[in-house]
Amino acid sequence: MIEFHLDSSSGVPTYAQLVQQVHQALQLGMLEPGDRLPTAVQVVSSLAINPNTVLKAYRDLEREGLVRARPGLGTFVVGQLPRTDPAAQAKFRKSMASWLRSARDAGLTADEIEAIYHTTFRDAFGVEGVA
Amino acid sequence: MSAAIETTGLGKRYGRRWALSDCTLSIPDGRVVGLVGPNGAGKSTLLHLAVGLLAPDAGSISVLGGAPASTPEQLQRVGFLAQESPTYARMTVAQHLRMGQWLNPTWDAEFAASRIDELGLDPAQRSGTLSGGQRAQLALTLAVAKRPELLILDEPVAALDPLARWEFLQTLMTVVATQGVGVVLSSHLIADLERACDYLVVVVGGRVALTGEVDELLASHHRLTGARRDSVRVPADQTVITESHAEKQTTLLVRTDKPIIDPAWTVSSLSLDDLVLAYMRQARGDRPAKNAGLAVAR
Numbered sequence: 001m002i003e004f005h006l007d008s009s010s011g012v013p014t015y016a017q018l019v020q021q022v023h024q025a026l027q028l029g030m031l032e033p034g035d036r037l038p039t040a041v042q043v044v045s046s047l048a049i050n051p052n053t054v055l056k057a058y059r060d061l062e063r064e065g066l067v068r069a070r071p072g073l074g075t076f077v078v079g080q081l082p083r084t085d086p087a088a089q090a091k092f093r094k095s096m097a098s099w100l101r102s103a104r105d106a107g108l109t110a111d112e113i114e115a116i117y118h119t120t121f122r123d124a125f126g127v128e129g130v131a
Numbered sequence: 132m133s134a135a136i137e138t139t140g141l142g143k144r145y146g147r148r149w150a151l152s153d154c155t156l157s158i159p160d161g162r163v164v165g166l167v168g169p170n171g172a173g174k175s176t177l178l179h180l181a182v183g184l185l186a187p188d189a190g191s192i193s194v195l196g197g198a199p200a201s202t203p204e205q206l207q208r209v210g211f212l213a214q215e216s217p218t219y220a221r222m223t224v225a226q227h228l229r230m231g232q233w234l235n236p237t238w239d240a241e242f243a244a245s246r247i248d249e250l251g252l253d254p255a256q257r258s259g260t261l262s263g264g265q266r267a268q269l270a271l272t273l274a275v276a277k278r279p280e281l282l283i284l285d286e287p288v289a290a291l292d293p294l295a296r297w298e299f300l301q302t303l304m305t306v307v308a309t310q311g312v313g314v315v316l317s318s319h320l321i322a323d324l325e326r327a328c329d330y331l332v333v334v335v336g337g338r339v340a341l342t343g344e345v346d347e348l349l350a351s352h353h354r355l356t357g358a359r360r361d362s363v364r365v366p367a368d369q370t371v372i373t374e375s376h377a378e379k380q381t382t383l384l385v386r387t388d389k390p391i392i393d394p395a396w397t398v399s400s401l402s403l404d405d406l407v408l409a410y411m412r413q414a415r416g417d418r419p420a421k422n423a424g425l426a427v428a429r
Contacts, residue, residue: 008322011400013349044308048301050163051308052329056346119397 002030004043014049018057026066026081037067037075133196135160135281135313136181142189142337143176150176151337152189158315158332160195160281163307165328165345166317167407169415173337174317175214178285181315182211195281207237210279210312214286216270220259224252227273235277243276246302264295268302275306282306284316288323296320300327325403333407335414345403352406355383355396366393373409384409 002025004018012020025031038046040054058075061067066079103113136158143151151173158164168174179185180192183200192198197205218227224247232238247254250268258266267287274282287303288296300323307314318324324331324345331348333341341348352372359381365371369387376382384401385391391398401409 006326008325011402013346014326015346041305041308044304045301047326048297048304049326050304050329052163 001036001038004038004047006047006049015053015057015060018043018054019060022057022061022066023081026077026079027084029083031077033077033080035077037077039074133160134158134193135162135164135315136177136192136194138177138180138190138192140190141177141180141187141192143173143180143185144188149337151180154190154334154337154339156332156334156339156342159330161311161313162330163304163314163328164316164330164332165324166315166332166334167319167321167324168317168334168340169411172334174334175285177334178211178283178315178317181283182209184211207235207277208280210274210277210282212270212274212282212284212287215290216263216267216287218258218261218266218270218273221257223255223257224261224269225254227258227269228254228276231273231276237278239276239278243272246272246276262295264291264298267291267295267299271299271302275310275312278310279312281313281315284314286317286319289319296323303327321404321407331403331407333410333414335411338414340414341407341410348406349401349403351388352384352386352401352409353391354399354401354405355385355391356399357381357396372413 004021006014006017022031040051043054044051058067058069062069066077067075068078069075100113134157139155141151141154142149154173154177166174176185180187181194181199195208200206228243231243232240252265252269258269261269288299291299304327306312329345331343331345332339359376359379363371363374363381363383365385368389369385372384372386374381374383
């Protein structure tokens with residue numbers, strides 16, 4: 001069983017935060033097929049959020065084929081996400097560190113580097129409708 | 132499905148001043164609806180009209196399809212919590228529950244007793260000596276134990292400290308999840324509304340400035356920032372809600388269901404706070420809305 005938490009300053013809608021946390025738990029192996037998600041009432045009483053928000057998140061996860069609701073029993077994990085490969089993580093962290101160093105050596109400030117990162121990230125993933 | 136609250140041309144006058152005038156709105160049932168607006172927008176007046184504590188001077192109002200407080204059944208269907216959660220200061224917690232049982236044919240004594248127990252309240256304590264948070268919880272317990280179909284709460288958490296506010300909303304949300312009761316609550320605290328409400332109604336000057344599903348409202352509004360443009364043109368599927376111009380920068384708040392593809396704008400999401408403030412300003416007339424495709428000469 002996992003426990004949800006909320007970051008109210010992230011700007012990410014609450015239901016999307018719940019979906020994200022299930023994704024992460026699956027990627028990290030904290031949730032596996034057969035595991036039960038907390039019931040809507042449990043999530044509502046631990047986070048003081050609207051029950052429809054929890055149901056919406058669970059519906060999204062069900063549409064993705066990751067969980068299935070069994071009436072009267074609860075919502076269970078039925079799918080898996082590819083686990084993040086620790087070696088790949090390490091590799092990209094290393095190449096990013098060297099990219100950051102070369103940007104700094106080229107005279108860019110931390111703020112400038114962050115702005116470049118955010119714009120490029122948005123362009124690559126189409127976040128916020130910017131294709 | 133009948134609306135929780137439906138009004139047509141509703142008005143209420145105190146002496147010569149109209150607290151609410153020409154108010155026409157429909158608040159859906161079975162949801163947790165946040166009613167927001169500046170002070171003096173008529174929120175409390177509207178809620179008092181909905182429970183029959185006030186009678187309209189103009190127009191009409193129906194609640195769950197019936198006239199407010201018109202029959203014993205109608206009274207039973209609606210639970211009301213007034214501002215500051217009033218209780219009888221000299222009566223004990225247990226006496227409040229007994230009174231609730233006397234006055235309400237559908238009283239759920241089991242729920243009331245277990246709530247008081249969970250809250251750790253002493254049944255023998257007079258309500259006047261309870262903390263603000265405990266008194267609010269007692270008042271909420273009374274309103275819920277009569278098993279209404281609709282709970283109407285007027286600024287229920289405004290006077291509470293952050294922990295008491297959180298606990299109050301936790302109780303309320305758990306009740307919604309387990310009993311399927313509809314809720315209409317007014318509040319200034321938009322961060323709380325963002326968590327608790329799935330539907331929003333913004334009232335300014337007795338009129339509805341914005342209404343809709345919270346998630347849809349957040350998904351369809353964006354802040355665009357870019358180099359200053361004296362004449363703002365947006366595609367036909369976008370509506371400008373507010374615009375502001377600094378020396379070198381233009382900031383727009385737009386509503387659209389389509390992706391924003393103009394690369395000259397940096398697009399960011401909005402908090403519910405930003406959204407509500409923008410519509411309050413717009414409704415007050417600070418910056419009139421510019422319609423889609425309209426050029427704005429400055």
